[in-house]
Amino acid sequence: MIHTDMFAKLFQLLDILKARTGTRTRLSVGVAAGVAVLTVILRLLTAKQPKLITDYAKVARKVDDNGLEFDEWDFIIVGGGTAGCVLASRLSEDPNLRVLLIEAGGSSKDVMLSKIPSAFGQLFRSPVDYHLYTEPQLYAGNKKKYWPRAKLLGGCSSMNAMVAQYGAPSDFDEWAEITGDESWSWNNFSKHVLHSPYIRKFEKYTPDPRFPDVDPLLRGADGPIEIGYNKHVWPGCKAFVEASMNLGIPFSPDFCTTKGTNGTNKFYGALTPIVNMAQIMTYINSKSTRVSTESAYLTDEVLARPNLKVVTYARVTRITFDTSTGVPRATGVEFASKSHKVGPKFRARATKEVIVSCGTVHSPQILMLSGIGPTAQLLHHNIHVVLDAPNVGANLVDHPAFNLRFNQKFGMSFNHLRPHNLRTTRLFIRDLLRYQLFGTGPIASNIGESAAFFRSDDPVLFSPAEYNHDIEDSSSGPDAPDLEILMCTAAAHSHNIPLGRDIDAYQMFVILLRPTSKGSLLLKSSDPWDHPLLDPSYLETKHDIDVLVRGIRAAFKIAHTAPMTSITDVQSTDPLLDHHFSRLSDAELADMVRDRVETVYHPIGTCSMGPDGVVDSDLRVKGTQGLRVCDASVFPKLVSGHPTGAVIATAEKLADAIKAHYCTK
Numbered sequence: 001m002i003h004t005d006m007f008a009k010l011f012q013l014l015d016i017l018k019a020r021t022g023t024r025t026r027l028s029v030g031v032a033a034g035v036a037v038l039t040v041i042l043r044l045l046t047a048k049q050p051k052l053i054t055d056y057a058k059v060a061r062k063v064d065d066n067g068l069e070f071d072e073w074d075f076i077i078v079g080g081g082t083a084g085c086v087l088a089s090r091l092s093e094d095p096n097l098r099v100l101l102i103e104a105g106g107s108s109k110d111v112m113l114s115k116i117p118s119a120f121g122q123l124f125r126s127p128v129d130y131h132l133y134t135e136p137q138l139y140a141g142n143k144k145k146y147w148p149r150a151k152l153l154g155g156c157s158s159m160n161a162m163v164a165q166y167g168a169p170s171d172f173d174e175w176a177e178i179t180g181d182e183s184w185s186w187n188n189f190s191k192h193v194l195h196s197p198y199i200r201k202f203e204k205y206t207p208d209p210r211f212p213d214v215d216p217l218l219r220g221a222d223g224p225i226e227i228g229y230n231k232h233v234w235p236g237c238k239a240f241v242e243a244s245m246n247l248g249i250p251f252s253p254d255f256c257t258t259k260g261t262n263g264t265n266k267f268y269g270a271l272t273p274i275v276n277m278a279q280i281m282t283y284i285n286s287k288s289t290r291v292s293t294e295s296a297y298l299t300d301e302v303l304a305r306p307n308l309k310v311v312t313y314a315r316v317t318r319i320t321f322d323t324s325t326g327v328p329r330a331t332g333v334e335f336a337s338k339s340h341k342v343g344p345k346f347r348a349r350a351t352k353e354v355i356v357s358c359g360t361v362h363s364p365q366i367l368m369l370s371g372i373g374p375t376a377q378l379l380h381h382n383i384h385v386v387l388d389a390p391n392v393g394a395n396l397v398d399h400p401a402f403n404l405r406f407n408q409k410f411g412m413s414f415n416h417l418r419p420h421n422l423r424t425t426r427l428f429i430r431d432l433l434r435y436q437l438f439g440t441g442p443i444a445s446n447i448g449e450s451a452a453f454f455r456s457d458d459p460v461l462f463s464p465a466e467y468n469h470d471i472e473d474s475s476s477g478p479d480a481p482d483l484e485i486l487m488c489t490a491a492a493h494s495h496n497i498p499l500g501r502d503i504d505a506y507q508m509f510v511i512l513l514r515p516t517s518k519g520s521l522l523l524k525s526s527d528p529w530d531h532p533l534l535d536p537s538y539l540e541t542k543h544d545i546d547v548l549v550r551g552i553r554a555a556f557k558i559a560h561t562a563p564m565t566s567i568t569d570v571q572s573t574d575p576l577l578d579h580h581f582s583r584l585s586d587a588e589l590a591d592m593v594r595d596r597v598e599t600v601y602h603p604i605g606t607c608s609m610g611p612d613g614v615v616d617s618d619l620r621v622k623g624t625q626g627l628r629v630c631d632a633s634v635f636p637k638l639v640s641g642h643p644t645g646a647v648i649a650t651a652e653k654l655a656d657a658i659k660a661h662y663c664t665k
């Protein structure tokens with residue numbers, strides 16, 4: 001066995017070599033490549049294993065250990081995903097609260113592809129993905145749609161596209177109206193540090209000289225989640241922002257302030273001529289690696305707390321209840337190793353609360369498996385009914401998206417990140433080196449580098465003379481968008497499936513931010529290892545088709561407006577691409593949308609807050625005691641943007657409320 005000192009020395013040597021590579025430009029590519037590969041291998045070999053528990057007997061008792069004994073915790077958090085890691089970290093700040101976090105997957109810190117911004121698509125259909133499919137979508141070509149969901153600490157924050165934009169202020173005002181609880185309004189939930197700082201509380205924004213128009217005072221500075229700009233800028237993304245502005249979409253220096261989200265971002269060429277940037281903010285650190293809620297909130301220091309235990313590779317199979325008083329009270333959970341479907345089960349007791357944070361897909365599943373759900377459905381699966389909760393699994397809403405693909409002129413897309421010949425392999429190695437040594441280059445990109453948010457009734461984009469039929473306004477307010485176009489550095493058939501080796505294309509994701517179609521989630525069986533049945537009912541309403549068609553028209557215009565005209569190969573007739581879309585009627589485009597619509601990965605709502613919802617505005621499961629849900633499933637409505645920020649802020653808010661309630665210090 002090699003001594004760890006030896007590793008340390010090798011690292012020192014590599015660092016010296018790396019420093020030299022930085023100054024001596026003629027260092028041979030072969031040596032540098034070797035250094036990079038060796039660094040990666042050694043980092044993996046010597047990565048400190050965090051203090052995660054897989055010997056479950058250390059925190060719980062076997063269910064069949066004859067007795068009624070349990071290991072006791074104040075709080076058991078089920079699901080160490082985006083919200084779960086925040087809760088575990090914040091609650092265990094109080095040394096008097098004993099916290100157990102149980103996660104079905106392992107640490108994302110061991111998964112190299114999770115850390116690299118451009119590599120998130122490589123995690124799709126991998127062992128760290130639940131690999132879900134929807135039911136056939138009746139209004140979308142009757143196709144099953146693939147839904148990636150991460151089985152990792154940090155959950156989907158360890159696998160997502162890292163876009164740090166949180167939705168429009170009026171989205172949260174709408175939550176406050178639905179719940180009748182002003183604490184969810186933008187001013188109270190998200191605003192400036194001096195007020196109620198749940199969004200600003202988690203942020204650590206370091207001002208970036210490339211983006212002088214971002215006001216750091218409007219962003220959080222001391223939170224655990226680093227946000228900032230990727231070091232790479234693809235010229236097409238810069239051109240996209242300029243073209244959007246030329247079309248009349250106003251420039252916005254920062255999508256995440258009280259001023260709202262409408263506009264296009266981030267480009268300083270027109271405003272500050274010295275700097276040319278075209279990027280959105282992401283969850284990224286100074287080393288160009290992903291910031292997940294695991295990396296930010298479950299640091300070694302946090303994991304060393306004696307009052308926090310984190311169990312991995314363990315799937316919670318049900319919540320246990322005491323029903324003796326008439327109101328079911330959550331008493332703990334049962335869980336099993338992910339690979340031991342028929343193996344031993346363990347049981348842990350929660351003296352204060354069980355908090356379910358398994359995400360939009362698995363939180364309602366766990367509630368139903370535990371007897372909390374629509375009675376008829378539970379009885380159908382022979383599950384003992386603890387509480388009739390008809391809305392568990394209802395209100396499943398997702399952002400549908402259409403990827404519009406164009407050939408680009410200069411062979412400068414990210415196609416080479418999937419090397420398939422000598423040329424692309426050479427480029428790939430070059431970029432691997434740039435990333436490994438300097439944190440720059442295409443590998444440091446999150447692929448969706450710039451964006452435009454706008455409304456489908458914007459008269460500048462859609463002149464009333466040309467677009468003369470009204471579409472229902474589903475936005476959360478007059479200043480909120482219902483469409484987003486995310487400009488991507490490479491095109492795909494769908495998700496991570498490439499279009500074709502020799503196609504050098506880019507794509508614009510046209511995202512319907514405020515769908516009116518609503519679906520549901522049902523249990524497939526009483527087996528916790530079975531995936532539930534997912535039906536987001538994509539495109540059920542005419543509204544959703546109409547808005548997406550308008551979005552496609554806008555994207556097409558951007559692609560054909562200067563300076564995008566210097567990037568888009570307008571002559572292309574490749575049948576795999578969409579250059580012919582201008583010749584299609586609205587009805588033909590609608591057929592295209594039905595055929596090709598996909599998720600942009602933002603399902604919410606299956607345990608929603610609100611009068612008709614599953615949880616109250618304190619996230620307590622109605623009709624129970626000691627049981628809450630905290631994750632994207634509690635959103636009563638979709639934010640008109642990207643949900644991770646709202647999930648993290650929701651967990652921050654709940655942690656504060658719980659600590660105040662049980663105040664033990």
Ligand SMILES: Cc1cc2nc3c(=O)[nH]c(=O)nc-3n(C[C@H](O)[C@H](O)[C@H](O)COP(=O)(O)OP(=O)(O)OC[C@H]3O[C@@H](n4cnc5c(N)ncnc54)[C@H](O)[C@@H]3O)c2cc1C
Pocket residue numbers: 078079080081082083084102103104105148149150151152153154155156157159160161162163164165314315316317357358359360362363366600601602603630631632633642643644645647
């Ligand atoms: C590919 C992709 C790209 C995305 N891109 C963006 C983006 O760029 N920006 C953005 O803001 N949002 C993005 N999102 C959405 C965002 O990441 C999610 O909305 C958010 O992370 C959801 O957080 P959550 O806490 O609700 O659930 P999750 O983060 O999914 O956490 C749920 C956790 O529960 C665990 N779990 C489930 N069942 C059990 C069980 N029975 N026992 C124990 N543990 C269990 C899971 O393993 C998981 O770790 C993206 C999502 C995906 C998948």
